[in-house]
Amino acid sequence: SGEYDIIISEGAGSAAEINMQDRDFANSYVSSMYGTPAILISDIERGGVFASLYGTVKLMPDSNLVKYLVINRMRGDSEMLSPGILKLEELTGKKVIGVIPYSGISLPGEDSLNYNKPAIQNHRICIIKYPHMEVYSDFDPFYLLNIGFTFVDKDNIDALDRCDVIILPGSKLVGEDLHYMEKYGIASKLIALQATKTIIGICGGYQMLGKRVIDNDNVESAEKEIKCLEILDIETEFKNKKITGAVNYTLNDKIFPGGIHGEGYEIHYGSIMRNRELPMAYIDGKPEGSVHGNIYGTNIHGIFENRALLNRLLNIECGDYRKTLIKNIDATSKLFTGN
Structure with missing residues (x-):
């Protein structure tokens, strides 16, 4: 606190939740x-x-x-x-x-309500919106950089046939969201499309791409073992201690040439206990994530803020997220101070 003149603690939702x-x-x-x-x-x-x-x-x-x-x-x-x-x-x-x-300036969303409908529809990029999807902020670059995307759930599965990139986001309950995808045919569709689409899993979505999840301590599920999509040759084990923290990573130079670095964070119970794929990145010299051809998985949130990675995965030339974010925050600040 000694480093700053003003510190703002932002609330969330209503300040009068008398029931809680x-x-x-x-x-x-x-x-x-x-x-x-x-x-x-x-x-x-x-x-x-x-x-x-x-x-x-x-x-x-x-x-x-x-x-x-x-x-x-x-x-x-x-x-x-x-x-x-x-x-x-x-x-x-x-x-x-x-x-x-009112202003049309784009800023990161406050909560999941801000992400219910993409501001820009992009049918090339599909994000699986299972019931327990979390960390919507992973997709802030898709808003601020005017990339856009399409949410896919049980009601519009055919959108997966028309897209180029499919993203499985984080999940609060990996087992339940897997069963949701199995029930409504999303899982079988992903398996059928794995050879022709770029598929990216983040955190819980990464774990779903593997062979199985072991949950002997019933951290997230009553099931001791959950069969996954078997698209990546990895296995995950849930442990009682949650892994949280900021990370600095270096992308695997054999897959992403150029010595690409970035910052992100981890927040997950599941740890990869077996990984027979190429690492997607390295954290402190240790392998992180998985790559198999056009299939990518990582536990790093915020990784889409990396411009070079985003350009490569989406096959587009996009802007700089950080610079755009700072510019939009400055514009919003001027709007507030002027009114």
Whole structure:
């Protein structure tokens, strides 16, 4: 904290989850611990902004910590809100310090609701959206760089026939999501297409591409052993200790020439206990991930932020994610400070 002038702790969802106040650590918890001032922001795009702000202030614990209110994503003339703002300030005793206009600036999503529908449909790239998909932020580069994609679930399996690249994302429950794909024919479709499509598995999706998952301690499933897609010659074992942390990786130069480096992070229970494929990358000199022809798997989240890798896997020339992200954050900051 000694390195920065301002530290922002961002909340998530509603600050007045009265049904789960005893375990809501994402909102006013940090403010209550340190006595820091809080700013309550509401999205007018969703409607009922005055009721939302008023109700939240009245229901949330430690509402005295809220010093200011902000109305976000306003379309049209903000002056039309003036009577409501005056009444809201009178009722809550909180000052409305800004009305932020709607903007088309792309930023990483706040939660899974921001990823329900791709802003840009790209039928060349399909992402399997199983019920327990997680780490949607892996696909922020597809939004910010205007690449786009198509989500595939049980209702549009035929989209896999028309695409070039199929991505299996992370999963909270690997076994259940595998059974979902088996039930609705997604698994058999992936197996049939493995010779003609580029298939990429991330974390849980990587584990699904292997031969089996061993879960003797029932970490994620009541099943001790789960048969997987058998596309990669790997086996995974779930252990009680979760692996988490930032990583620096170097891509396998035999597959991705040029000494390509990158940063990402790992967050998973499953550890690869046998890998008979070429490594996709190296972390501290140790092999990570798997490659077999046009099939790729890795436990590294954030790997699509690597421009060189993205260009190679998707066979496109895309922009620099980090530079685009910083540019968009700066533009958003100017929007806020100006309103």
